[in-house]
Amino acid sequence: MVQWCGMNVEDFKSFFKCIHGYDPFPWQLRLLREVVDNGWPEVVNLPTSSGKTAIIDVAVFLLALEANGNQGIKRSRRRIFFVIDRRVVVDEAYERAEKIKKTLESASDSILLEVVEALKKINYGDLETPLEVIRLRGGLPREPPFVKNPLQPAVIVSTVDQVGSRLLFRGYGVSKSMRPIHASLVDVDSLIILDEAHISRPFAETLRNIEMFQKDKDKKWFSVKIAEPITVVKMSATPYVLSDSKSFGLQEEDLQNELLKKRLSCSKSTKLVEVKKSSKSMAEANENLSDKLKEEAIDIMNNPRGKGNQVIGVIANSVIVARMTFEKIRKGIKNKSADAVLLIGRIRPYERDILMKEYLPMIIAGRDRSVNIKPLFVVATQTIEVGADIDFDALVTENASLDALQQRFGRLNRLGLRENSAGVIVKGKVPKEEIRKGHPIYGASAEETWQILWKLSNKQKKDRYIDMGAFLRQEIQKMEPENIEKAVSPSSDAPILTPSHMDMLVQTFPPPFTEPSIPLYLHGINAGSQDVQVIWRADLPKMDRKNERDIIETVAALPPVNSEVMSIPIWALSFSSDITLEDITDVEGVSMNDGTRSDEVNVLKWMGPDESEIVKLSEVMPGDTIIVPSNYGRYDRYGWNPRLSEPVDDVAEEAMLEKGKIVLRINENLVHKWFPQDKGEEKESARSLVENAMESYGNEEDLTEICEELIDGLLEIPDIKNNVKDALEKLKIERKEYVYPSNKKPYGIIIERKSYDDSTEEDDTSSLTFDMELEKHSTMVADLAREFASRAGMPSDTIKDIEISANLHDIGKADPRFQAWLAGGDTDYLINGKILAKSKEIYANDWNAIRLARMNAGYPMGARHECYSVAMIEDAQNQDLVKDAHDKKLVKYLVGTHHGRGRASMPAVNDNGMNQVAFNFNGIEVNFNGEHNLERLDSGWTELFWEVTRRYGYWGAAYIETIVRLADHICSSRRGEK
Numbered sequence: 001m002v003q004w005c006g007m008n009v010e011d012f013k014s015f016f017k018c019i020h021g022y023d024p025f026p027w028q029l030r031l032l033r034e035v036v037d038n039g040w041p042e043v044v045n046l047p048t049s050s051g052k053t054a055i056i057d058v059a060v061f062l063l064a065l066e067a068n069g070n071q072g073i074k075r076s077r078r079r080i081f082f083v084i085d086r087r088v089v090v091d092e093a094y095e096r097a098e099k100i101k102k103t104l105e106s107a108s109d110s111i112l113l114e115v116v117e118a119l120k121k122i123n124y125g126d127l128e129t130p131l132e133v134i135r136l137r138g139g140l141p142r143e144p145p146f147v148k149n150p151l152q153p154a155v156i157v158s159t160v161d162q163v164g165s166r167l168l169f170r171g172y173g174v175s176k177s178m179r180p181i182h183a184s185l186v187d188v189d190s191l192i193i194l195d196e197a198h199i200s201r202p203f204a205e206t207l208r209n210i211e212m213f214q215k216d217k218d219k220k221w222f223s224v225k226i227a228e229p230i231t232v233v234k235m236s237a238t239p240y241v242l243s244d245s246k247s248f249g250l251q252e253e254d255l256q257n258e259l260l261k262k263r264l265s266c267s268k269s270t271k272l273v274e275v276k277k278s279s280k281s282m283a284e285a286n287e288n289l290s291d292k293l294k295e296e297a298i299d300i301m302n303n304p305r306g307k308g309n310q311v312i313g314v315i316a317n318s319v320i321v322a323r324m325t326f327e328k329i330r331k332g333i334k335n336k337s338a339d340a341v342l343l344i345g346r347i348r349p350y351e352r353d354i355l356m357k358e359y360l361p362m363i364i365a366g367r368d369r370s371v372n373i374k375p376l377f378v379v380a381t382q383t384i385e386v387g388a389d390i391d392f393d394a395l396v397t398e399n400a401s402l403d404a405l406q407q408r409f410g411r412l413n414r415l416g417l418r419e420n421s422a423g424v425i426v427k428g429k430v431p432k433e434e435i436r437k438g439h440p441i442y443g444a445s446a447e448e449t450w451q452i453l454w455k456l457s458n459k460q461k462k463d464r465y466i467d468m469g470a471f472l473r474q475e476i477q478k479m480e481p482e483n484i485e486k487a488v489s490p491s492s493d494a495p496i497l498t499p500s501h502m503d504m505l506v507q508t509f510p511p512p513f514t515e516p517s518i519p520l521y522l523h524g525i526n527a528g529s530q531d532v533q534v535i536w537r538a539d540l541p542k543m544d545r546k547n548e549r550d551i552i553e554t555v556a557a558l559p560p561v562n563s564e565v566m567s568i569p570i571w572a573l574s575f576s577s578d579i580t581l582e583d584i585t586d587v588e589g590v591s592m593n594d595g596t597r598s599d600e601v602n603v604l605k606w607m608g609p610d611e612s613e614i615v616k617l618s619e620v621m622p623g624d625t626i627i628v629p630s631n632y633g634r635y636d637r638y639g640w641n642p643r644l645s646e647p648v649d650d651v652a653e654e655a656m657l658e659k660g661k662i663v664l665r666i667n668e669n670l671v672h673k674w675f676p677q678d679k680g681e682e683k684e685s686a687r688s689l690v691e692n693a694m695e696s697y698g699n700e701e702d703l704t705e706i707c708e709e710l711i712d713g714l715l716e717i718p719d720i721k722n723n724v725k726d727a728l729e730k731l732k733i734e735r736k737e738y739v740y741p742s743n744k745k746p747y748g749i750i751i752e753r754k755s756y757d758d759s760t761e762e763d764d765t766s767s768l769t770f771d772m773e774l775e776k777h778s779t780m781v782a783d784l785a786r787e788f789a790s791r792a793g794m795p796s797d798t799i800k801d802i803e804i805s806a807n808l809h810d811i812g813k814a815d816p817r818f819q820a821w822l823a824g825g826d827t828d829y830l831i832n833g834k835i836l837a838k839s840k841e842i843y844a845n846d847w848n849a850i851r852l853a854r855m856n857a858g859y860p861m862g863a864r865h866e867c868y869s870v871a872m873i874e875d876a877q878n879q880d881l882v883k884d885a886h887d888k889k890l891v892k893y894l895v896g897t898h899h900g901r902g903r904a905s906m907p908a909v910n911d912n913g914m915n916q917v918a919f920n921f922n923g924i925e926v927n928f929n930g931e932h933n934l935e936r937l938d939s940g941w942t943e944l945f946w947e948v949t950r951r952y953g954y955w956g957a958a959y960i961e962t963i964v965r966l967a968d969h970i971c972s973s974r975r976g977e978k
Contacts, residue, residue, distance in 0.1 A: 006068050007114050009033055012061050014111045019057070019103045025260060026253045028054045034248060035062060035075050040233050041248040043197070047473070048237040048410025049263040050250065052195075053093050053389075055235065056082060056155055059191055060100055060131065063153055064118035077191035077231055078122065078153055084387045085160040085200040087345020087567075087586045092389035093195070097133040097155035104130050123151045124787050125970070131155065136162050137349060137562040138533050139174030140625060141608035145181045150959075150966050151791050157387075160203045161530065161588050163192065164522040167210065169505045169958075172518075173533055173565075173625055175608065176509040177900025181966070184959035187214075188227045189792070196386045197234035198403060199587075202494035202524035207232045209497035213954060221499070222953030226794050226960060237410065238403040238488065262416035268409055268469035270395075270423035271296075272450075272457055279431055286583070289398065289428035290316075290324035296396045296424045297325075298332050301375050303422075310372040311363050313392035314379045315408050317400055317441060319344050319640065320583040326379040326638075333377075340377040343384060345586035347639030350563040350651045350658070355638070365391040365414045381586040382441075384411060391415060399427040401445035402452065402476075402487035409468040423468055425453065441590050443490040452479075452487055492524030506954045508903045519622075528590055529622035531567040535560045535606070538630040538650035539667040539748055541741070543602040548614045553741030555627055556609040556847050557750050558665060563655035568640055570622050574599045575632040584640070603628050609847050610861075649673065654723065664727050666690055666710065667748035674714075674724045682717050689713045697739060697746050707737045707751055742848040750845070766972045767813070767822060767837065768844040774813060775922055777837035777971060782807035785967035789960075797886040798960065804885050805894035806964050810837050811881075811921055812868030814928075815914040817859035824849075825856030835919055838972065862909040870896040871932035880924045893948045893957075894964050896934070896941070904945040906934040 012032050016024040028051065034041065035058065046052040063076040082093040107113050119130040136146050136158035147154055156163075165172040166182040174182050186192075187210070197204050207230070213221045214229035254260055275292050279285040297314045314329070316322040326342040333340065341359050362372050384390060385407040391414040397405065405425065413421035427450055439446050456475055457466040466472065476484065495516075504515045519527040540554055541547040572584045576599050599617040604627040606612050620626055633645040650670065656663050671687045693710045697703060711732050714720065720728075731751050739746040785806035789799040813819070814835050820827045822839035842849050854861065872878050873892055885891045896902045913931035920926070934941050949957045 007065055007111070007118070009036055009065070011111055011114075012058075014109075015061050015115060016054075016057055018109045018112050019100055024054065024057075025051055025257055027248075027250055028058060030251070031055070031248060032058045032062060036065075039075055040191070040231055042232075042234060042246040043248065044233060044235040045247055045249040046235070046237060047250070047264060048407060049414050049416070050237075050254075050260060052235060052237070053082070053096050053387075055193055055233070056080065056093060056097055057100065059193070060153075060155065061115065063122075064115040067122045068114065068118040074228060077189050077228065078151070079147065079185065079190040080155045081163055081186065081190055081192045082155065082157045082195060083160055083163050083192055083200075084158075084195045085203070085588050086196075086386050087159065087383050087588065088387045091135065091157060092387050094133065094135050094157040095389070097131075097157065100155070101129060101131045101133045119153045122791065123149070123153065124791050125149060125151075125784070133157075135349075138162060138531075138565055138567060138625075139166075139171050139178070139182070140533075140560055140562060140565070141175045141606065142559050143175075143178075143561065144969065145178060145185060145966070147185050148966060148969060150185065150788055150963060159588060160194075160200050160522050164203050164206065165518050165530070168206075168518055168521060169508050169954075170515075170518045172530055172623055175900075176511065179508040180897075180900060180903065180958035181962045184955050184962045187230050187955040188959040191231045191233065194232065194234045196236055196238075196407070198236045198238050199489050199491070201491040202520075202527070203522050204232075204234055205494040206497055206521040213499075213502065222951065222956055224795065224798070224952050224956070226798055226952055226956045227792055238406060259415075263414070264416070264473075265470045266413055266416040266418075266421065267467050267471070268412050268421050268423055270409070270425055270466050270468045272425055272427070272453060272464045272466065274427045275429040278429060281431060282434060282583075285428060285430045285434070286318075286321050286324060289426065290321050290328055292426050292428075293321075293325045293396055293398065294328040294332060296426060297329055297377055300394045300396060300422055300424060301338065301377075310369065311376050311378060311391070311393050313384075313390075313395045313397070313408075313411060314377055315384065315395070315397040316379070316381055317398050317439075318583045318585050319346055319381055320642075321398065322379055322381045323638075323641065326377075329377050329379060336374075338375040338377060340379060342638040343378060343380040344639045345381065345383040346566060346568055346584065348564055348566045348635075348651070350655055351637050351639065353563075353658075363390045363392075365389045367391070383586045384408075389414070392421075393418065394422045396424040396426065399425050399446050399450055401442045401489040402449040402484070403489055404442070405449065405468070406472070412468070421469075425468075441489070441585055441587050445487050445490055448487040452483075492526040494521050494524055497521060502954050506903070506949060506958075509901050510905060510907070523588065523590075529570060532570045532573055532620055532622065533565045533567050533625040534573070535564050535566075535625070535627045536630045536632070536635065536648040536650060537627055537652065538647070538669045538673075539665055540604075540627070540629050541747060543604070543614065543629055545602070545614045550741040550745055550747065551604055551614065552609060552612045553847050554747060555604065555606060555612070557738075557740035557748075557845055558652055558656070558663060559845075560606065560625075560627065560652065561655045561659060563658050564651050565625070566635065566640060570620060572642075573617065573620075574642070575601050575617065575628065575634060601628075601632070653727070657723065657727075661753065662727050662730050663750065663752035664724070664731060665748055665750055666693060666707075670748075674720055676719060676721070679719050682719050685717050686714060686720075693749065694746060697749070703737055703739065703749070707735070707749065708732075710749075711751075736843060738843060738846045738849075740848075752845075765844040765850065766969075767839065768842045768850070769838050769972060770840050771836065772838040774810060774835045774837040778807050778810055779922070780971045781809065781964075781967050784971060785964050788963045788967055792963065794960075794963075798890075801885050801887050801890050802894065802960060802963055804882060805891040805898075806967055807922070808873060808881055808891070809869060809895050809898045809964065809968065810865065811872050811926065812865035812870075813837055814872075814917050814919050814921075814926070815859075815865060815868050816917055817857050817863075817914060818865055820857035821854050821859045823857075825853035827857065860909055860911045862907060863911050864899070864901060864907065864909070866896055866899055866901070867906055867932040867934045868914065868928070870934060872926055872928045875928055878924075878926050878928070881921070881926070889944055890948060890951075890960070893944055894961060897961050898965055898968060900965070902934075902941060902945065904942045906939070906941055908935040 059080045066076045104116050107116050116130045132152050132154040134146050134156045136156050167186045169179050169183045171182040275288050277288045330340050390411050392412045395412040397408050453466050457464040501516045504512050519530050541550045601617050603617050605615050606625045606627050630647040630650050635648040668690050675682050693706050696706045711728050735751050737751045739749050782803050786803040789802045822836050824841040882888050916929040918927045
């Protein structure tokens with residue numbers, strides 16, 4: 001029997017009502033009781049519209065409940081991942097978690113205040129919120145981890161690709177140095193809720209294999225347990241697909257609930273329509289299909305059967321068919337009598353958020369219906385099948401698998417509040433050779449589904465109709481499981497995740513030459529390759545190899561962030577007008593073409609300032625991040641548009657503003673975005689000011705004065721956009737300015753507010769922040785790392801070793817060359833006789849100044865201070881540094897890997913070593929002279945890596961590293977300075 005102090009399970013009802021304004025459904029409270037008594041069920045089977053995202057509420061309340069006094073087995077987890085195998089546009093889970101967060105932040109009711117205090121108990125530090133909510137997207141070089149504080153309770157909403165790739169130490173878009181942090185944060189002390197698990201069976205299998213490595217009773221894969229392992233819950237609205245023994249579902253008391261009864265018993269009369277027109281190619285078939293989808297959508301708006309239809313959903317199975325249908329519907333709307341929006345997953349988060357702000361109030365379930373002053377067509381792909389709390393008055397959809405159609409019709413009359421809800425299912429007609437190939441997403445399941453629906457339908461006049469609501473659900477329950485299996489989305493098995501595979505994946509920097517293919521573990525053995533991430537920029541020099549360094553420096557001056565990234569399969573990516581364009585889907589891991597591109601345009605393969613390069617598009621590999629000039633086109637406000645050649649908006653400043661950073665690039669190619677489209681005269685005035693500013697810099701005038709005059713001049717021009725005006729006014733008060741890509745080639749000016757809140761310690765630029773003495777910084781990191789480890793429940797010996805390693809992690813910065821570099825290249829580097837860990841002498845984004853200072857200091861490119869930290873610890877004359885360590889090998893390992901390198905070998909650099917250095921560090925005399933030699937095969941470093949990994953486990957070792965590194969990140973940020 002679990003004993004509680006303060007809050008109890010029954011308080012969940014009050015907690016729920018305080019947040020949402022209504023009581024929980026019976027199953028929601030019953031699930032909490034079940035978890036408290038017996039642990040999380042393997043499967044939660046709940047139909048669409050039953051409020052299943054409330055599992056987030058259950059997980060959050062359980063975390064607070066246990067933090068407040070659970071004396072039994074720990075069921076809760078600090079990080080709650082809600083994972084969907086779709087590129088969602090409307091994100092119900094995220095919005096729900098945000099509502100919980102905001103309500104807790106402004107808590108006034110007693111139960112909410114108790115929850116807040118409980119969550120604070122398991123956290124530490126400068127608490128901005130009791131609960132963090134994160135939308136986890138593809139990673140980028142030099143971006144901070146999605147969680148900055150390892151103790152922070154958080155709800156993270158993401159996709160199978162993003163969570164799964166991180167879990168396997170190969171986070172899509174994540175830099176090699178940051179992979180261990182991401183892997184451990186996903187795995188350790190985490191609950192993974194896999195929504196619609198029937199479409200993610202390969203990933204579910206991989207998760208089961210990972211659990212095997214962690215729930216290792218024989219201690220075959222680790223000997224020291226340092227934290228709680230991963231917990232996995234599979235959730236589905238199609239229970240006939242999952243058959244795990246430990247399952248949770250609705251009971252009679254739920255079915256008698258008035259609200260649930262309305263939702264689950266409503267009728268959804270749906271017409272079955274076939275495209276009759278034959279086609280000789282898939283392009284022609286898509287045209288015919290989009291014609292029929294448009295025809296039925298317009299008809300259902302005007303037809304008496306669809307009377308009162310304010311919002312008509314139109315769903316296609318691919319991006320091109322969705323876009324073609326959208327364009328045809330827009331043309332078919334007469335006299336602006338209706339509106340239309342296109343929702344696809346192949347869109348930058350920046351535009352997605354704008355679309356949602358405009359259209360979500362018109363389509364969300366429970367909306368104020370007076371908001372819709374005219375009918376709205378919502379044309380979409382599978383992106384709205386799951387995780388979308390939207391409510392259509394009518395629905396027209398392309399035929400798909402049985403489970404996909406049930407998900408789509410779950411968005412029709414979602415709350416069961418309307419008497420009439422009309423639907424149409426359109427079956428396309430493809431060429432015979434395409435029939436033999438099978439559908440790239442649904443295989444033969446779409447045809448099987450159509451046959452089932454046809455048999456269950458009844459004829460009304462000349463058409464056939466079927467109830468896609470309660471009637472279909474009841475009929476499915478009568479069917480044989482093998483017949484149902486044929487009609488649901490096909491899924492291939494994932495390969496078994498063996499120890500040899502994990503041994504390769506855990507090597508993150510440098511990675512092995514050959515390694516397992518991540519998509520196979522996420523989507524099965526028939527999976528397509530992972531996507532390419534695309535970013536458009538308007539201020540790039542001409543995209544050719546002779547400008548490579550200038551292009552890299554231009555991007556590095558304002559590194560890209562997630563909001564300006566769009567993901568797309570490599571085989572569908574082209575910027576050449578003479579190449580046939582491929583169709584794509586919004587289902588992750590699906591390949592609609594086995595080939596790759598022969599496109600020869602140049603792109604920048606972005607891997608950070610030191611490793612990026614200009615390549616041909618045909619040389620781009622799956623998983624790469626590329627940056628292209630805006631004039632390459634192929635994108636509009638709705639997302640990927642392969643038929644559009646017009647320039648793409650550069651949204652770098654807007655994306656940075658979303659992260660709270662104010663920055664403005666001064667470049668003549670960006671002036672047009674500062675003004676409305678019709679303000680040509682104003683644009684020319686601004687362009688003239690920019691040209692004068694660059695000319696003044698070329699005449700060696702003071703850059704600060706140049707920027708002051710430029711800002712004043714721009715603010716005097718009428719009709720400048722409000723966001724630009726706001727930025728200029730703030731930059732007038734406080735700013736840092738520098739030219740890019742270099743002083744010798746001034747192509748533009750960056751004006752920004754200086755900020756270090758997102759320091760990653762991924763590279764040495766995190767040392768270029770503010771003046772901080774080595775001893776002080778080391779003590780701060782050690783104190784914070786100790787608190788992190790202690791509150792995470794680690795063993796006492798491990799906590800002590802973490803504290804020691806955190807204290808010693810930066811002693812290699814005492815290298816005279818490193819100190820000279822911090823001083824801007826001045827070899828007379830000692831400032832007041834103190835050794836620095838950080839300096840404000842050079843600005844962290846001014847790569848030209850960074851390289852020049854490094855060269856003048858004699859500090860080789862690629863040299864690593866952490867290697868010298870290890871060498872100092874190993875030196876026989878410095879053993880007092882580690883005399884209190886319980887596991888000296890762990891201390892040495894944590895010091896060497898605190899920038900993510902050394903897993904499993906150290907980088908080879910042309911480095912002749914440092915001159916003699918002697919200094920006092922926290923009362924201990926430290927001496928060193930020469931090279932570290934850790935890159936040598938006989939250094940013992942690789943053996944050390946494997947010894948630590950075997951002792952603490954694949955994810956356990958990474959989590960110990962993460963504790964040290966995140967403490968370092970925080971102490972290297974602006975908060976650390978304070």
